[in-house]
Amino acid sequence: MSSSVVNPAESPRSFWSTIAEAIRGSHQDFTQAPVGRAVILLSVPMVLEMLMESVFAVVDIFFVGHLGAEAVATVGVTESLMTVVYAVAIGLSIGAAATVARRIGEKDPDRAARAAVQSIGLGLIIAAVIGTVGALFGPELLAMMGASDEIVRTGGTFARVMIGGSGTVMLLFLINAVFRGAGDAAIAMRVLWFANIINIVLGPCLIFGVGPFPELGVAGAAIGTTIGRGCGVLYQLYHLARPGGRVRVRRQHLGLDPSVMRGILRISGTAMFQNFVATASWMGLMRILTGFGSAAVAGNTIGIRVILFALLPSFGVSNAAATLVGQNLGAGKPDRAEAAAWKAAWYNTAFLGGIGLVFVLFAPQIIAIFTSEPEVAAHGIHCLRIVAAGFFFGGYAGGYLAQLIPGPLLRKGFAVVLVLIAIDMFRR
Numbered sequence: 001m002s003s004s005v006v007n008p009a010e011s012p013r014s015f016w017s018t019i020a021e022a023i024r025g026s027h028q029d030f031t032q033a034p035v036g037r038a039v040i041l042l043s044v045p046m047v048l049e050m051l052m053e054s055v056f057a058v059v060d061i062f063f064v065g066h067l068g069a070e071a072v073a074t075v076g077v078t079e080s081l082m083t084v085v086y087a088v089a090i091g092l093s094i095g096a097a098a099t100v101a102r103r104i105g106e107k108d109p110d111r112a113a114r115a116a117v118q119s120i121g122l123g124l125i126i127a128a129v130i131g132t133v134g135a136l137f138g139p140e141l142l143a144m145m146g147a148s149d150e151i152v153r154t155g156g157t158f159a160r161v162m163i164g165g166s167g168t169v170m171l172l173f174l175i176n177a178v179f180r181g182a183g184d185a186a187i188a189m190r191v192l193w194f195a196n197i198i199n200i201v202l203g204p205c206l207i208f209g210v211g212p213f214p215e216l217g218v219a220g221a222a223i224g225t226t227i228g229r230g231c232g233v234l235y236q237l238y239h240l241a242r243p244g245g246r247v248r249v250r251r252q253h254l255g256l257d258p259s260v261m262r263g264i265l266r267i268s269g270t271a272m273f274q275n276f277v278a279t280a281s282w283m284g285l286m287r288i289l290t291g292f293g294s295a296a297v298a299g300n301t302i303g304i305r306v307i308l309f310a311l312l313p314s315f316g317v318s319n320a321a322a323t324l325v326g327q328n329l330g331a332g333k334p335d336r337a338e339a340a341a342w343k344a345a346w347y348n349t350a351f352l353g354g355i356g357l358v359f360v361l362f363a364p365q366i367i368a369i370f371t372s373e374p375e376v377a378a379h380g381i382h383c384l385r386i387v388a389a390g391f392f393f394g395g396y397a398g399g400y401l402a403q404l405i406p407g408p409l410l411r412k413g414f415a416v417v418l419v420l421i422a423i424d425m426f427r428r
Helices: 008-024 035-065 069-105 109-144 149-164 166-182 185-208 218-241 258-290 294-330 334-368 374-388 391-404 409-427
Strands: none
Touching (some): 035 334, 069 294, 109 149, 294 374
16 A cells, blocks of 8 residues: 555646656556556546537537527437447447456466457447448437427438448447557547547537538438548558557457457446447336427437536546456456445546536526527426436546446436436426
């Protein structure tokens, strides 16, 4: 424990030098470094990575919000369908990160690279199925979710592009999980910053027809997002093949290995199932909300996007803990793995507790940034306050249980929150 204590006189300089090293990309052996320093070195780039994703989530809905409630509702209903993709991607990412981290902890980068290839292969197979269904039946899927004729007409192309391009989502999740598992968190950070900067620039250009770009409305948001994610995947592949990384994929690593795939699926299976439970809860809620009209769907979509602004950075801390747990278990150091888990859990609890309090107190002012329609705003305020009230507990559950021993507590809590929002809708 004493190895993680820093002399008070040197603390500020040491802290900021650690932050700078984390952003540049550290080559520290995370099975040897002090636990507190290791958590910071991994957490900082992961938090910045997720922070950029959070910024995109709110910027995207800010621009779409200028198109009206139907456009925002289109995004909300389509996102509820995309949660199936996220559930699979997150589940597989947990298996990929854990397997790669274990192999790096065992000082076996060759098997880590093979695990990375098998994870990508699994993701591509699943994404091909989901993407084909989405591209062919996007409008029908919106109608199945109870969307109005206006939303189906407005958002059919949006749904086709988003779900049809879900392979980019799958690969972004999986390859970044490989980087994080290997301890290359700074690369994962740069990937999402690169992809989302393209998203943020292209989004308004394609939505409103800025300069030489066509005015595509809400479909432009989907096209900009998919192009940005695709560019991010190309950047990931470049780094996977480039010499000098902790994991480098070479020609001999290519090809499918069913035994490695089965191992990744065994680790991912529970996490995928639990994510599917949360997914079913969210899709069920969205199906209920569509019955109350576009304003209800739009308000809750805005509320959830704001909530993601806080939650995604906290996932960065959780991902850092997952990497440290995997590498230290691989190195035969379970005590360090447990210490990392506790440290990350308490960091998350403090962060989300404070953010949750801000959201509860200032929900009207926050929602007003995204919409001026009173009915939409009322639904958004209720959504934001109800979910934010559970942030303090979610910080511990998400930081410790959900990522490391993927327990059901967070998913159960999320399902309860969704039920509360639904009850609120029925009372109106």
